[in-house]
Amino acid sequence: MRLVRAFAALWCCGLVWHAVAADAKEATIAVHAGKSDSANYVLAKQFAEALALADNGAFTLVVEESQGSVQNVMDSLKGDNNYIFTAAPGVIAQAQRGDKPFDSNPSYDQIRALFPIPPQVVHWVVRQDSGIKNFEDLAGHSIVPGARGSVSERATEEALQSLSLDKSVQVIDAENGGGANTLKSKQAGALALTGSYPMPAVSEMARAMPIRLLSLPHDAIARIHATDDNIAEITIPKGIYPGVDYEVVTLGLPTGAYTTQAMSNATAYAITKAFWSQRFNLARKNPAWIAVVPSRVAALGAKLHKGALRYYLEAGIKVPATLR
Numbered sequence: 001m002r003l004v005r006a007f008a009a010l011w012c013c014g015l016v017w018h019a020v021a022a023d024a025k026e027a028t029i030a031v032h033a034g035k036s037d038s039a040n041y042v043l044a045k046q047f048a049e050a051l052a053l054a055d056n057g058a059f060t061l062v063v064e065e066s067q068g069s070v071q072n073v074m075d076s077l078k079g080d081n082n083y084i085f086t087a088a089p090g091v092i093a094q095a096q097r098g099d100k101p102f103d104s105n106p107s108y109d110q111i112r113a114l115f116p117i118p119p120q121v122v123h124w125v126v127r128q129d130s131g132i133k134n135f136e137d138l139a140g141h142s143i144v145p146g147a148r149g150s151v152s153e154r155a156t157e158e159a160l161q162s163l164s165l166d167k168s169v170q171v172i173d174a175e176n177g178g179g180a181n182t183l184k185s186k187q188a189g190a191l192a193l194t195g196s197y198p199m200p201a202v203s204e205m206a207r208a209m210p211i212r213l214l215s216l217p218h219d220a221i222a223r224i225h226a227t228d229d230n231i232a233e234i235t236i237p238k239g240i241y242p243g244v245d246y247e248v249v250t251l252g253l254p255t256g257a258y259t260t261q262a263m264s265n266a267t268a269y270a271i272t273k274a275f276w277s278q279r280f281n282l283a284r285k286n287p288a289w290i291a292v293v294p295s296r297v298a299a300l301g302a303k304l305h306k307g308a309l310r311y312y313l314e315a316g317i318k319v320p321a322t323l324r
Contacts (some may be wrong), residue, residue, distance in 0.1 A: 089228065141169060155251050159216055
């Protein structure tokens with residue numbers, strides 16, 4: 001559950017969209033994002049602009065900072081009929097089970113999904129000339145797992161334990177490790193980073209020197225997921241980074257935009273349709289949106305809002321029975 005807490009901490013700056021409908025054709029949407037210097041705030045600004053364009057100014061959008069994803073889920077209990085928030089499916093599952101920090105409340109079952117947003121993905125980076133081609137090859141080498149308490153640190157710890165490598169791989173304190181510079185100078189064999197792909201830091205390293213991204217075996221991911229349903233298997237497509245012309249199977253935090261059953265079908269339909277109509281424009285502004293594809297709807301976990309479901313059925317997007 002340590003990785004659950006780490007992922008939750010990462011998304012404590014999650015986005016929240018709170019829409020107040022004036023009528024069926026005009027609405028004011030307050031976009032509550034993470035801190036103004038966070039990646040989430042940038043995503044919120046981009047989504048707000050895209051939604052306004054998609055609806056030809058029918059929506060008025062205001063972007064503000066939010067208090068965090070856990071609080072966002074808790075605030076869904078207020079019953080606001082136009083409340084939208086982002087969270088990992090595992091955080092919502094926590095709330096619905098009544099796991100800490102949530103109290104048991106059947107109203108959490110009223111949460112409904114709208115659409116996915118860029119997932120946070122763990123990148124395990126090595127130099128191509130290191131001779132390290134897979135996780136097993138890390139034995140006898142060192143790794144910089146990321147900042148203390150970060151997702152990459154916790155994910156690395158879980159991965160090494162799952163593969164029984166925790167005794168044979170030296171973990172270097174990131175505070176003293178120097179991150180990318182340590183990898184470039186060969187003072188460490190591997191480096192772990194987490195973010196939406198393509199990560200600028202990984203792209204920069206790939207341009208500076210030949211790198212390899214390590215895949216985590218499927219059985220190891222299954223063992224980790226069995227104790228932490230907040231994470232899932234994520235595939236980084238080939239060609240995302242210079243020289244990485246193969247798919248990379250790794251750990252990630254699926255994330256989506258959610259609301260509750262209190263939202264009207266018309267509002268949920270309009271917002272979902274507007275989002276998907278602007279997906280390619282969003283990707284042109286921020287490559288992180290490349291990871292948001294229709295197949296990621298299946299990872300949302302919670303049932304879809306009826307308005308959102310209507311859009312997906314009309315668009316011919318496959319929806320699992322568990323989300324209907």
